[in-house]
Amino acid sequence: MADPRAKPAETAGPVTAANPNDNKFRDTKPRLLLMGLRRSGKSSISNVVFNKMPPNETLFLESTTRIQIDSIHSFMDFQVWDFPGQLEHLDPSIVDLEEVFGSLGAVVWVIDAQDDYVESVVRLNRTILMIMHNFPNINIEVFIHKVDALADEYRTEVFQDIVQRISDDLSDNGYENAPVHYYLTSIYDYSVFEAFSKVIQKLIPRLSTLENLINILASNCGFDKCYLFDVLSKIYIASDTRPVDMSCYEMCSDYIDVIVDISELYSWEHPNRKPKGDQMREAESHVVLQNDCMIHLMEMNKYLCLVSVIHNPDANEKKGLIDMNCRVFQDALNEIFSRPWDRPAEEQPAVEEAHEAIAE
Numbered sequence: 001m002a003d004p005r006a007k008p009a010e011t012a013g014p015v016t017a018a019n020p021n022d023n024k025f026r027d028t029k030p031r032l033l034l035m036g037l038r039r040s041g042k043s044s045i046s047n048v049v050f051n052k053m054p055p056n057e058t059l060f061l062e063s064t065t066r067i068q069i070d071s072i073h074s075f076m077d078f079q080v081w082d083f084p085g086q087l088e089h090l091d092p093s094i095v096d097l098e099e100v101f102g103s104l105g106a107v108v109w110v111i112d113a114q115d116d117y118v119e120s121v122v123r124l125n126r127t128i129l130m131i132m133h134n135f136p137n138i139n140i141e142v143f144i145h146k147v148d149a150l151a152d153e154y155r156t157e158v159f160q161d162i163v164q165r166i167s168d169d170l171s172d173n174g175y176e177n178a179p180v181h182y183y184l185t186s187i188y189d190y191s192v193f194e195a196f197s198k199v200i201q202k203l204i205p206r207l208s209t210l211e212n213l214i215n216i217l218a219s220n221c222g223f224d225k226c227y228l229f230d231v232l233s234k235i236y237i238a239s240d241t242r243p244v245d246m247s248c249y250e251m252c253s254d255y256i257d258v259i260v261d262i263s264e265l266y267s268w269e270h271p272n273r274k275p276k277g278d279q280m281r282e283a284e285s286h287v288v289l290q291n292d293c294m295i296h297l298m299e300m301n302k303y304l305c306l307v308s309v310i311h312n313p314d315a316n317e318k319k320g321l322i323d324m325n326c327r328v329f330q331d332a333l334n335e336i337f338s339r340p341w342d343r344p345a346e347e348q349p350a351v352e353e354a355h356e357a358i359a360e
């Protein structure tokens with residue numbers, strides 16, 4: 001399994017405004033706009049999730065002075081915009097609002113939960129109102145961040161207080177039940193990956209088709225949980241709809257690292273090695289742990305891999321069936337991700353077939 005990390009994210013060139021008549025998924029890259037006060041943790045999040053920076057190294061990050069744009073080339077191309085905390089991003093004389101917000105994407109507002117957050121909440125509320133008036137294609141996601149240092153009960157208190165302040169303000173302005181989503185995050189555990197997974201999933205067309213297929217796969221193969229991971233960032237872009245178990249997610253995520261490292265060390269794609277006969281194109285691996293838990297991994301394409309967990313002592317005997325079903329899923333998946341996004345489902349024969357072909 002190749003390591004897509006080998007190719008660092010590039011910094012994008014000049015920004016061009018989106019043409020609202022275009023099909024936005026096809027012609028422009030969805031954007032994640034990281035905003036919030038200075039030192040709230042925006043650059044740290046971006047570097048830890050997308051550039052594999054170890055969390056401790058974020059201590060040495062300098063304050064961002066210009067908008068930093070990273071183009072991410074993966075299963076879906078998108079951009080991460082890191083805004084300097086001090087930038088007046090709502091002032092039209094400083095920022096061209098149409099150019100920044102006029103595309104499909106999400107604002108990820110980062111609030112430092114260890115600090116006084118009143119000012120951040122006030123600025124966030126102004127931003128939400130501006131977006132809701134003018135740019136309905138932008139999702140609003142709030143990361144209540146740096147919660148690693150807060151005791152559990154205080155975390156809940158901070159969470160509720162922030163949600164309450166934002167909802168009250170929006171309701172005073174005539175918006176009941178505004179579509180704002182909240183996450184407790186930290187770069188020191190998997191919570192920030194989990195939160196980004198949810199943020200990205202909302203930007204993926206046909207997510208429900210994917211989830212539907214994964215549900216069929218999980219149920220027919222007896223998976224306890226099944227994730228479709230982006231190997232680069234280790235965010236999951238879809239999973240079966242059973243509740244997410246953090247320890248299971250961590251185990252699957254770590255297993256990807258193991259397989260990527262082994263592949264890097266021993267794959268034949270090495271200047272001094274020659275392949276011995278035909279090679280499988282995609283990596284496939286499984287391991288049975290002491291507690292009769294099997295982890296199964298199959299690479300789907302250059303960017304995505306499917307990782308599943310099965311708690312069943314007989315899982316090993318069903319491996320042939322599991323492999324076969326995963327290959328059927330792979331065909332359907334690659335069809336879903338083949339452009340254009342707007343092709344109707346009935347023109348996707350592999351997806352239709354997969355509903356029938358994934359065997360019990």
Ligand SMILES: Nc1nc2c(ncn2[C@@H]2O[C@H](COP(=O)(O)OP(=O)(O)OP(=O)(O)O)[C@@H](O)[C@H]2O)c(=O)[nH]1
Nearest residue numbers: 039040041042043044058059063064085146186187
């Ligand atoms: N404890 C803790 N510290 C964090 C976390 N995330 C970021 N930090 C720290 O917060 C500090 C500021 O992080 P930055 O990523 O530079 O903040 P920023 O929002 O990009 O700041 P500006 O560029 O000034 O807008 C750094 O010292 C990070 O190590 C977290 O989850 N937990």
